[in-house]
Amino acid sequence: MNNRKKAGFLCFIPLLLLGGCFYPNSGAEERQGPDESQIAAVQQAVDQYREDEINLLPIRTPENNPPLYERYVIDFRQLMPRYMQEPPANSFESGGSYQYMIIDPEEEAEVKVIDLRMTREIREFEQRVSAYIAENEFAPIKESVAPGIFEADLEKLEYEERPTVASPYFNTSLPLLINADGEALVDYSIDINRALQVHDASVDEGEDARTVLVEHYPVVPAFSGTYELDENGEPVLTGEEEPGQL
Structure with missing residues (x-):
């Protein structure tokens, strides 16, 4: 992930509160998610902003790709007050659990969210790893699970x-x-495997299998590597996303 692209989220995010409603067509095993009406x-x-500004989008300038x-x-500062009076109640900017973002900016510019509730556990895990590296000068790696990605010891x-x-x-x-x-x-x-089954979905050969989650849910699979399906149709982690990939 090259210099921790999620650092802006992890450094100061508190334990956030859950809010929202069920995903559409949710089954008993699916978790509560963000309020679709807010999205x-x-x-x-x-x-409307994109139409008025001739294809410009109200996004932060990405740093470090x-x-x-x-x-x-x-x-949201670019949307207020002309297009919105304030950020959604469940947004990070309003003290909520979700960071709003855009996928496919060149075409659909579809609004999705990053679920920030997992960042507490991620931060605690990274703190232990960082402490170990500081003391031992190498990462506590047990075995490789994909190029550049490892199971921790x-x-x-x-x-x-x-x-x-x-x-x-x-x-x-x-x-x-x-x-x-x-x-x-x-x-x-x-989750990729379960989504493929629940939605009777498929992924094209060579396509990142995370797309099944993006297509069927409002939450994106952030803080992750890339995946493909093997010959048995099972998701396999293939490595970290390279800068400029996808």
Whole structure:
């Protein structure tokens, strides 16, 4: 993730409160998510801004070429007060649990959100890893799971159980992995596989399998690597997203 593209989120985000309603067509196993009406309101404001400003978007200027699903964060200051009176109640800017962002800026410019509730666990995990690196001058790596991505040595980090975060999609827990710099990544393999089954979906050969989550849910799979489906249709982590990829 090159110099921690999510640093702007992790350095100062407190434990945030849950809010919102169920995803559309949700099953018993799907987790509560953001209020779709608030996302729709932001989408309307973004679309009108884009029309008035001749295809410009109300986004922060990306720094250090962050990963795709953390790249185009909405700057609500550009939308207020002409297009919105204030940011949505569930937005980070209003003390909520979600960072609003845009995907596919060249075409649809669709509004999605990053679920910030997982950042507490990510931050705590990275603090342990950083402390270990500071003391030992190398990362507490157990084994490689993909190019540049590793399973952490839990014994060295004094974990009794594998560190996880709550999935923003299902009632599941997602493992945390690390890269060579000791930065955390969320493993979405479980959720990708479940979304493929729940929505009877497919992913084209060579396509990043995270797209199944983006297509069917308002939350993007942030803080993660890239995935492909193997010959058995199972999601496999393929590595970190390179700058400019996707």
